[in-house]
Amino acid sequence: MPRPVIEAHDLKKHFKLKTSIFQSILGRKAVTVHAVDGVALKIVPKEVLGLVGESGCGKTTTGKVLIRLLEPTEGKIIFNGTDITALTQKEIRRLRKEMQMIFQDPYESLNPRMSVYDIIAEPIRNLKIADPDKVLDLVSKSLEDLDLVPPEEFLLRFPHELSGGQRQRVAIARAFALDPKFVVADEPTSMLDASTRSEVLKLISSLIVKAECAFLYITHDLALARYICDRIAVMYLGKIMEIGPSEEIILKPAHPYSRALLAAVPVPDPTLKTEEITLKEVPSALHLPSGCRFHTRCPYASSQICMKTEPELTQIEKNHYVACHFPLK
């Protein structure tokens, strides 16, 4: 197995909520949100790992911590064999070109006052990726890679002159122009129409192979994750509950939570009725349940053990791990 590009060991990110002066006089303690609460993962070159879960489960925070856009509270991040957990922001800046992020909303992630050329050229110049006279070639090439052809037609346009799909392609071109080794994409297609979406996903897939980078795809859409990811990790309240090869997670989910998520995904076929699993409301991330953090909503939680002991991620099949005392067969 090739060396992983990115590794996380027991990664934690806790946010302390601010208490007002009044509250501290009353002796109230600061409350902590356990957004990421012990995540371990590895991604090898050319591999796409999908991180799925409900809103608020910590998937976006995990992505941001991995590329040090947020400081981890605990744990270790290893990038290309070096521990980057303790690097200063100055040192991280040097690594920036190798770690990129694609954001959800191309209407907000592109500067409206910059032309497409400037948007893509700025990081190339700032991080001194290419000689000044080569920048134009590089920008044109990265536009071509995303089927924005001929590039001359797009170079001088501004974001408001582009459609949503074209904007997101510019955002992707900006990330891949730097030849990154690790890319985090946070719901990159959720703002796009279906016909544009499948095209953008195909382009992303081919760029990943070409750049030989590791790719973290954050989404709440399991159906899409199935199409682009090699492996899928299902996250719940800051922890990975199940991780394994995409097809196995989709067709044979072992964790009751994965199964409930899958049952909720609508299918583009009116004759297929998926099973119906009703879950209670999510507990607050401020007060995590004891034992297995899913036991308050789990239709199978019965015995004492689910309420008392937190299950560890255990291998049930090759590369397929699940954190459940009673995994589904």
Add this chain to the structure above:
Amino acid sequence: MHIVEIENLKMHYETIRGFVRAVENVSLKLEKGKTLGLAGESGCGKTSIALSILRLLPSNGRILDGKVVLDGQNLLELGDEEFDREVRWKKLSVIFQGAMNALHPIFTVGDQIAEAITLHENVESEEALDRAGRLLDLVGVKAERIDRYPHELSGGMKQRVMIAMALACNPLLVIADEPTTALDVLVQAQVIKVLNGLQERMNLSIIEISHDLSLIARTCNDVAIMYAGRIVEYGQVISIYKNPLHPYTQRLISAFPSVVGPRKELATIPGFPPNLLTPPPGCKFHTRCPFAKQICVKKEPELTQVEKGHHVACHLVEV
């Protein structure tokens, strides 16, 4: 008996560069207690149809032709005041996309629902609040949350408050514009379940606007697939998904991923929808259609019935 009949609706937006032909000759029918899906990509005219029915068009929107008959009454012939007094909320209401933006942040949810009731029916505010509580129970938010402010509720609950509000005056028709787009899958499933349950209990008719064909497959009886302001395929959900005839519908359906069955390649539709200021001649899809022939460039195909409950507008489909 059809609760809604739309006939030859034509709606343009007036801009400095000319008319944007947003809706062209759209005819639709909906039976009582059923759900009709309006599907298509952004800019295909689906929301413009809804806004035309609701009289919420921006000031440059012009309805040029057609009829919108709700419960035997042509809405387009009513004056604004008459429409507000007799139709809005009482016969026709709407659930908007972003519940977080549609609710007023400084009023409790109960007050907001009650306001809709007291404004349109001659009832005391206590009774209106009482009804608001029952409506909250009905959508599964629970009446005890009546004094909560929108920021105290989760996204799914706020969307259900919007549903409760839409039902406040017992309307005949509810228009749901992307009712679950901003929600994640579990919450979406929950909201859909609530809406379906209410539909059965209250015999509601719903027009659901969505770009998500998977969602339409789960929730609608009939569907109209729109492209560039026109309906290209229309009929019962089952027959359209099982046997899509228009090249656009075929590709659009196969562009949606599924978690059931074997993994299939996702279809793509190269190119972009036409500019509706200057739409191409003939079939509007011919610029992106791999099967386009001479006739497709010259003549616009009409929506024709191919079998009971299945209409398609394509020259290449043999009737």
